[in-house]
Amino acid sequence: MTSPAYKSQYSWEEWIKYNLIPPQLYMWRLLRRYARRGESEFNILPQLVDRTKIAIDIGANKGVYTHSLAKLCPEVHAFEPHPKMFPLLTRALPANAKAYNVAVSDSNGTAELVIPSYNKAGFTNQGASLDQNKKTAPFGFTTVPIAAHTLDFYNFINVGFIKMDVEGFEASAVRGMLETVRREKPTLMIEIEEWHRKRPIEECLAEMGVLNADVFFVRDGALRPIAEFDPESDHRARRGQPGYVQNFIFKPRA
Numbered sequence: 110m111t112s113p114a115y116k117s118q119y120s121w122e123e124w125i126k127y128n129l130i131p132p133q134l135y136m137w138r139l140l141r142r143y144a145r146r147g148e149s150e151f152n153i154l155p156q157l158v159d160r161t162k163i164a165i166d167i168g169a170n171k172g173v174y175t176h177s178l179a180k181l182c183p184e185v186h187a188f189e190p191h192p193k194m195f196p197l198l199t200r201a202l203p204a205n206a207k208a209y210n211v212a213v214s215d216s217n218g219t220a221e222l223v224i225p226s227y228n229k230a231g232f233t234n235q236g237a238s239l240d241q242n243k244k245t246a247p248f249g250f251t252t253v254p255i256a257a258h259t260l261d262f263y264n265f266i267n268v269g270f271i272k273m274d275v276e277g278f279e280a281s282a283v284r285g286m287l288e289t290v291r292r293e294k295p296t297l298m299i300e301i302e303e304w305h306r307k308r309p310i311e312e313c314l315a316e317m318g319v320l321n322a323d324v325f326f327v328r329d330g331a332l333r334p335i336a337e338f339d340p341e342s343d344h345r346a347r348r349g350q351p352g353y354v355q356n357f358i359f360k361p362r363a
Contacts, residue, residue: 132201136176143173149327150298150356151177156332157296157358158182162269165260165295167213167282172198172206174272179203186265188213190222190255191237212239212257213275215284220257225250238276238305259285268293277305280316290320290361297322297359304348310340314357322359332358 119127126135143151150157154177158164164178169187171194178185184205189195190212199208212220224237226249239257260271260282268289275282279299283290290297297320303310314324314335324335326343335357338344343354 127197136172136201139171139173140176147173148356149330150358153327153330153332154178155181157270157298159269159296162267162295163265164270164272165265165268166272167260168272168274168276168300169198169208170194170274172202175206175208176201176203178270178272179206182269186263190257191224192253192255210256212255212278213260213273213282213285214239214257214278215259215281217258217262218256219254222253222255223250224253239278239281261286261288265289266293268295271295271297272299273297274300276300277302280313283317283319287319294361294363297361298356299359300356302348302355303344310344317357317359320359320361322361325358325360326354327356327358328352328354 130138151174154174158178158181160181162182163184163186164182166172166175166178166185166187169175169189170191172187175185175187175198184207185203186207186209187198187202188209188211189198190210195208195210202208212222214220220239222237222239223241262285271286273279273282279301283299289295299317301310301313301317303313306313317324325332326335326338327333328337328343338354343352347353
């Protein structure tokens with residue numbers, strides 16, 4: 110079911126937050142909250158990045174990871190195609206970060222961003238994707254034409270870390286960065302969830318074999334080898350609960 114045409118409208122709560130709270134203060138509060146209650150991987154970024162190399166944030170949203178990476182790395186390149194989120198990303202962008210209103214894909218040109226409705230009143234700020242599975246959203250969806258490029262298109266050099274959260278489109282995005290990964294051998298942190306892909310998490314992880322990388326996940330604040338990952342207890346049965354594993358760390362082999 111297609112919803113009415115998308116407009117970058119803000120709820121009253123959003124309007125207050127974005128207009129009455131200074132951008133830097135809003136981001137400071139967001140970072141503090143995320144450090145306390147966000148993804149466990151967020152707090153071990155210093156262990157994952159190479160502080161002498163640049164970082165890339167694919168699916169940057171408001172810029173929580175962008176800001177954190179900017180404190181650790183000399184340069185950050187942040188990609189966010191969502192027409193509502195991109196202005197929020199750029200309004201308090203760190204001086205050593207650059208933002209791109211572009212989706213990372215496996216081809217260059219234009220693409221269709223699918224923005225699901227999170228209820229009958231509006232569209233989600235975080236669930237948009239190039240993944241066509243998003244068109245099964247229970248409250249409908251809309252689509253927006255956007256620019257799309259492969260990561261290889263940018264020919265980034267001296268890349269040490271890539272974070273990617275593309276809501277189910279990760280396999281396609283990875284295909285568009287293989288040249289960069291093989292040349293630069295960065296550590297990657299990729300969100301992979303089977304409920305996005307409508308496929309078992311085992312199959313989704315198997316697709317990442319093209320990275321030729323050793324795979325890890327975070328448990329109790331520490332990196333664990335993928336051999337210890339239990340798809341049922343760590344992922345399927347734990348969604349929405351503490352300890353849910355959705356981010357996987359890839360360290361390309363030499």
